[in-house]
Amino acid sequence: MSGSALYETFARIPLAFDHGEGAWLVTDTGERYLDFAAGIAVNSLGHGHPHLVAALAEQAGKLWHVSNLYEIPGQRRLGERLAAATFADKVFFTNSGAEALECAIKTARRYQYVNGHPERYRIVTFEGAFHGRTLATIAAGGQQKYLEGFGPKVEGFDQVPFGDVDAAERAITPETAAILVEPVQGEGGIRPLSVQALKRLRQLCDKHGLLLILDEVQCGVGRTGRLFAYEWAGVSPDLMAIAKGIGGGFPMGACLATDAAAEGMTAGVHGTTFGGNPLAMAVGNAVLDVVLEEGFLDEVGRKALLFKQGLAAIADEFPQVIEEIRGAGLMLGLKCAMPNAKVNQALRDQHLLAVPAGENVIRLLPPLNVADEDIGEALRRIRAAAQGLADAVAAAAK
Numbered sequence: 001m002s003g004s005a006l007y008e009t010f011a012r013i014p015l016a017f018d019h020g021e022g023a024w025l026v027t028d029t030g031e032r033y034l035d036f037a038a039g040i041a042v043n044s045l046g047h048g049h050p051h052l053v054a055a056l057a058e059q060a061g062k063l064w065h066v067s068n069l070y071e072i073p074g075q076r077r078l079g080e081r082l083a084a085a086t087f088a089d090k091v092f093f094t095n096s097g098a099e100a101l102e103c104a105i106k107t108a109r110r111y112q113y114v115n116g117h118p119e120r121y122r123i124v125t126f127e128g129a130f131h132g133r134t135l136a137t138i139a140a141g142g143q144q145k146y147l148e149g150f151g152p153k154v155e156g157f158d159q160v161p162f163g164d165v166d167a168a169e170r171a172i173t174p175e176t177a178a179i180l181v182e183p184v185q186g187e188g189g190i191r192p193l194s195v196q197a198l199k200r201l202r203q204l205c206d207k208h209g210l211l212l213i214l215d216e217v218q219c220g221v222g223r224t225g226r227l228f229a230y231e232w233a234g235v236s237p238d239l240m241a242i243a244k245g246i247g248g249g250f251p252m253g254a255c256l257a258t259d260a261a262a263e264g265m266t267a268g269v270h271g272t273t274f275g276g277n278p279l280a281m282a283v284g285n286a287v288l289d290v291v292l293e294e295g296f297l298d299e300v301g302r303k304a305l306l307f308k309q310g311l312a313a314i315a316d317e318f319p320q321v322i323e324e325i326r327g328a329g330l331m332l333g334l335k336c337a338m339p340n341a342k343v344n345q346a347l348r349d350q351h352l353l354a355v356p357a358g359e360n361v362i363r364l365l366p367p368l369n370v371a372d373e374d375i376g377e378a379l380r381r382i383r384a385a386a387q388g389l390a391d392a393v394a395a396a397a398k
């Protein structure tokens, strides 16, 4: 007996949280957990941020929803601000990351179509990628475990090994429209693409008339210490999907595009009922108010260094538990030397929340405004968990 009317698609941890304060979550029984999962990189400014709460409450008292039949001033404003802060000229708002990717995929195909290449619809993607759970995005991600049993895989995605630019070039055919990649793979195990690889993918796209699509759903909006991860490589994409952090916990996403890339997206060819609704836009604008504040991203970089150095010391002390620290900014991964589920459980026993990922990695994704003392507390808890696991390994060897 399942004991619940909900789909069994999530293997839920038996914890229910009642409220949150910054980097902390409090259960319905009053227990406090340090939240370094942040809703999977969603609660970018922690829980209960006063500026976000005020923005949402104020909008909730005025207007919730009107549909995209009418002008939405908050949407226009957020679009302009995102365009001003990035490579983009145009923005389409969605409710989720997968929908932002769907928009990017459709925009790329449509670009080739209106430029006289209807035969170019295929997209080169990378192994270990995660782009969402819709039919097209599971095809783009290419992971068998997400495709199995859901009928024919959506046509038009060609996968190559992660980071292998030569393989990407070999995969290009006269039918290729675009290359799609995460600058830092999240679900795949916190795997950063090298700056060199991203530059070369840009060159490949230019050489072959393809669009470069970035999936910054997880690594964007300040997570790596720059507003977007592509900035580290000094190149810009033609299209980019964002979500997670931009809403700070309110469901929203966006597809960003250059004028040229968005050329085919004319009135009526794409749409959404909820995307860009006034509540989401109020929160998205409030998130940007904070993240774009002078010095905010520098602080993310400083905190990230502090955290990473502490983690490296723990990995040095307990190599039988943690093999390696990887990642960028406040998107860090512990490559585990034992099953990551075991490490995650030990962290949770210390009341520290993290997220498992591919390649036997544990993701640590604290809020971008995490306090130094909370980083210190997290390090103490991670060390205690590693000590316990190392002691258990030693005891078992006796």
Ligand SMILES: *Cc1c(COP(=O)(O)O)cnc(C)c1O
Pocket: 095, 096, 097, 098, 099, 101, 130, 131, 132, 133, 182, 186, 187, 215, 216, 217, 218, 219, 243, 244
């Ligand atoms: C989470 C995620 C998605 C999917 O976002 P949803 O909001 O769950 O649809 C897509 N790409 C990346 C890189 C993600 O981390």
